[in-house]
Amino acid sequence: MARTLMSGNEALARGAWEAGAVVGVGYPGTPSTEVLENLVNYDGVRCEWAPNEKVAAEVAGGVSLGGARTVVTMKHVGLNVAADALYSQSYTGVTGGLVYVVADDPGMHSSQNEQDTRNHGVGARIPVLEPSDSQEALEFIRSAFDLSERFDVPVIVRMTTRVSHGKGLVETGERHEVPVKPYQRDVPKNVMMPGNARLRLRHVNAREGDLAAYGAVAPENRAEYRDNALGVITSGIAYQYVREALPDASILKLGLTVPLPDALILEFSSKVERVVVVEEMDPYLSLRVRALGVQIDDVDLPRSGELSPRIIAAAFGQEPLATRAPVEGLPPRPPLLCPGCPHRGLFYSLGKVRAVVTGDIGCYTLGSLPPLKGMDSCVCMGASVGMAHGVALAGSTERPVVAVIGDSTFAHSGITGLLHMAYAGSHGTVVILDNRTTAMTGHQGNPVNGVFINGEAAPEVDLEALSYALGVASVRTVDPHQLDATLAVLREETVAEHLSVVISKAPCALLVKEAKDPFAVDEELCTKCGACIRLGCPAISRDETGRAVIDTATCVGCGQCVQVCRFDAIVGVGPSCDLGGGR
Numbered sequence: 001m002a003r004t005l006m007s008g009n010e011a012l013a014r015g016a017w018e019a020g021a022v023v024g025v026g027y028p029g030t031p032s033t034e035v036l037e038n039l040v041n042y043d044g045v046r047c048e049w050a051p052n053e054k055v056a057a058e059v060a061g062g063v064s065l066g067g068a069r070t071v072v073t074m075k076h077v078g079l080n081v082a083a084d085a086l087y088s089q090s091y092t093g094v095t096g097g098l099v100y101v102v103a104d105d106p107g108m109h110s111s112q113n114e115q116d117t118r119n120h121g122v123g124a125r126i127p128v129l130e131p132s133d134s135q136e137a138l139e140f141i142r143s144a145f146d147l148s149e150r151f152d153v154p155v156i157v158r159m160t161t162r163v164s165h166g167k168g169l170v171e172t173g174e175r176h177e178v179p180v181k182p183y184q185r186d187v188p189k190n191v192m193m194p195g196n197a198r199l200r201l202r203h204v205n206a207r208e209g210d211l212a213a214y215g216a217v218a219p220e221n222r223a224e225y226r227d228n229a230l231g232v233i234t235s236g237i238a239y240q241y242v243r244e245a246l247p248d249a250s251i252l253k254l255g256l257t258v259p260l261p262d263a264l265i266l267e268f269s270s271k272v273e274r275v276v277v278v279e280e281m282d283p284y285l286s287l288r289v290r291a292l293g294v295q296i297d298d299v300d301l302p303r304s305g306e307l308s309p310r311i312i313a314a315a316f317g318q319e320p321l322a323t324r325a326p327v328e329g330l331p332p333r334p335p336l337l338c339p340g341c342p343h344r345g346l347f348y349s350l351g352k353v354r355a356v357v358t359g360d361i362g363c364y365t366l367g368s369l370p371p372l373k374g375m376d377s378c379v380c381m382g383a384s385v386g387m388a389h390g391v392a393l394a395g396s397t398e399r400p401v402v403a404v405i406g407d408s409t410f411a412h413s414g415i416t417g418l419l420h421m422a423y424a425g426s427h428g429t430v431v432i433l434d435n436r437t438t439a440m441t442g443h444q445g446n447p448v449n450g451v452f453i454n455g456e457a458a459p460e461v462d463l464e465a466l467s468y469a470l471g472v473a474s475v476r477t478v479d480p481h482q483l484d485a486t487l488a489v490l491r492e493e494t495v496a497e498h499l500s501v502v503i504s505k506a507p508c509a510l511l512v513k514e515a516k517d518p519f520a521v522d523e524e525l526c527t528k529c530g531a532c533i534r535l536g537c538p539a540i541s542r543d544e545t546g547r548a549v550i551d552t553a554t555c556v557g558c559g560q561c562v563q564v565c566r567f568d569a570i571v572g573v574g575p576s577c578d579l580g581g582g583r
C-alpha cells in the first residue's frame with residue numbers, strides 16, 4: 001500500500017476512483033473544485049463540468065439510475081441550486097451509488113455566505129459523512145458509495161475548507177471495479193408523482209431508522225476515552241483542533257453526523273463528568289445533543305467563522321498554544337482585478353453611463369470596489385439578471401438599469417433570467433462579460449468558452465444567437481479594452497426602448513500568453529490629474545510627488561490607461577505598444 005501526501009480534495013478523488021465511480025460531474029466552487037480536477041486524471045472515470053449544480057446533480061442521478069457509481073461535486077451554495085434534485089432523489093433512492101461531495105466555507109474565504117450543509121442532510125433525510133483529514137476523506141467516500149447502495153440513498157460527504165485544502169499522508173488502495181447494474185425500468189421507484197412518492201416516503205421513513213441503527217455501530221463514529229473529567233463531542237476539522245488544544249480530553253468523534261447516533265452520545269455523556277460540544281458553524285450537534293437531555297456545558301466559542309486550536313484553547317482557559325506568530329510588516333494585498341483585466345475596461349466605460357448596476361459573482365465582482373465602484377448588488381449566481389428587471393419594476397429610478405454577469409455565471413443561471421426579461425417585455429440591458437473562461441475558480445471550461453474539463457475542445461455556444469433566440473431585441477459585441485467604442489455602445493443600448501445584450505468579449509489577462517511590452521509615464525507630461533489612477537489598475541500608482549508611475553514588471557500592456565490620459569503622458573516602451581488608434 002502506498003502512502004502519499006494528499007489534500008482532502010485529492011484524497012476524495014482517489015477514494016471515488018477506488019470505489020469504482022465511473023462518472024464525476026460538478027460545477028466549480030471553492031473549496032470543492034479540486035475534487036473533479038483531480039478525478040479527471042484517473043483512468044476509467046469520465047468527468048464533466050456541468051453548467052450548474054442542478055444539472056450536475058441530474059446527470060449524476062441519471063448515471064445512478066443507469067446502474068453505475070457516480071460522484072457529484074459542488075460548494076455549499078451549489079447545493080441550494082441542486083437541492084431540487086437532491087430532495088427528490090432522496091425518495092427515489094439510487095441504483096448505482098450516488099455520492100454528493102459538498103464543501104462548506106466557514107469564515108467565507110471565497111463565498112457570499114456561510115452555510116452548514118448538515119442542515120441539507122437533515123432536510124433531505126439523507127446521511128452526511130464528515131471527514132476530518134485526508135485519510136478519512138478517502139475512506140469516507142469509499143464507505144459513502146457502499147452506504148448509498150446498501151440503504152438506497154444518496155449520501156453527502158461534507159467537507160470544509162481546511163479538510164479540503166489541508167494535506168496529510170494517505171494510504172491509498174486499488175480500484176474496486178463495480179459492475180454496472182443492467183438497466184431496469186422501475187416506475188414506482190423512479191417516477192415521483194404523488195401516488196408513487198407517498199409510497200417512497202415510507203421507504204424514507206423506514207430508512208431513517210435503519211441508518212440510525214447503522215450509526216450506532218458505524219466505524220466513522222468512535223469514542224476516544226482519556227481523562228473522564230472532560231468529554232468533547234465534535235466532528236470534522238474541529239476534532240483535529242480539539243486533539244491539539246485539549247490533548248487529555250475524552251472525545252466522541254462523529255464521522256456520520258446525519259443521522260446522529262443517539263445511544264452512543266448518551267453512553268459517552270454518561271462516562272464523562274463534563275460534556276462540551278465543539279463544532280464549526282451551526283449549533284447542529286449541540287442542539288441535538290441537548291434534545292437528548294444531555295447537560296452540555298456552554299463554552300464561549302464563536303457562532304460563525306472558523307475555529308482553530310488557539311481559539312479552542314482560549315475558550316477552555318488553557319495556556320495559549322505555541323504557534324508561529326504571523327509575520328509582521330507584510331504589504332497588504334487587497335483583492336483586485338489583475339493588470340490587463342478586460343472587466344476593468346467594461347466597468348470604466350459603464351461608470352460613465354450612470355446606470356443602476358445589478359451585479360453577479362465572479363472575478364468581476366471586484367469591479368464593485370473603488371475606484372471603479374461598478375456594481376450596486378451581488379447576491380447569488382445569476383441574480384443580476386432577474387434583479388435588473390426587478391429594480392426597473394420598482395420604478396424608483398430614472399437611471400438605466402444594467403445587469404453585469406460573467407460567461408460562466410450566465411450559463412449557470414443567467415439564461416433563464418434573460419428569457420424572463422424577454423417574456424416580460426423588459427427594456428433593460430444585460431452585459432455578458434465573456435472573458436473566455438471561468439476565471440474566478442481557476443479557469444475551468446464552460447459551455448461558452450468551448451473547453452472541456454480535460455482540456456479538449458468542446459462546442460462553444462453562440463451567445464449572440466442564443467440571446468436573439470431568447471427574444472432579445474439587440475445584441476452587440478464590444479472589445480472592453482477599447483474604452484470609447486465600448487462606451488458608445490453602452491450609451492446607445494441603455495437608452496434604447498428595447499431589451500439588449502452587450503457581450504463584452506476579451507480573454508482573461510491570465511489566458512493571454514504572448515507577452516506585450518509595458519507602458520511608462522512620461523514625467524514631463526504627467527499633470528498628476530489622476531485619470532489613470534481611476535482605472536484601479538494595480539500596475540499604476542503615484543510617486544511621492546503625486547505623479548503617476550507604472551510598474552513595468554506588472555503592466556501587461558493592455559493599453560487602457562493610454563486611452564484615459566488626456567495629456568499623452570503614457571507612452572509605449574516597446575514595439576507592441578502601438579495601439580493602432582485604440583488598443
Ligand SMILES: Cc1ncc(C[n+]2csc(CCOP(=O)(O)OP(=O)(O)O)c2C)c(N)n1
Binds near residue numbers: 030075078081364405
Ligand atoms: C451556486 C454557486 N456555485 C459556484 C459558485 C462559485 N463561483 C463563483 S463565481 C463563479 C464563476 C465565475 O465565472 P464567470 O462568471 O465566467 O466570471 P469570471 O470569474 O471569469 O470573471 C463560480 C464558479 C458560487 N458562488 N455559487
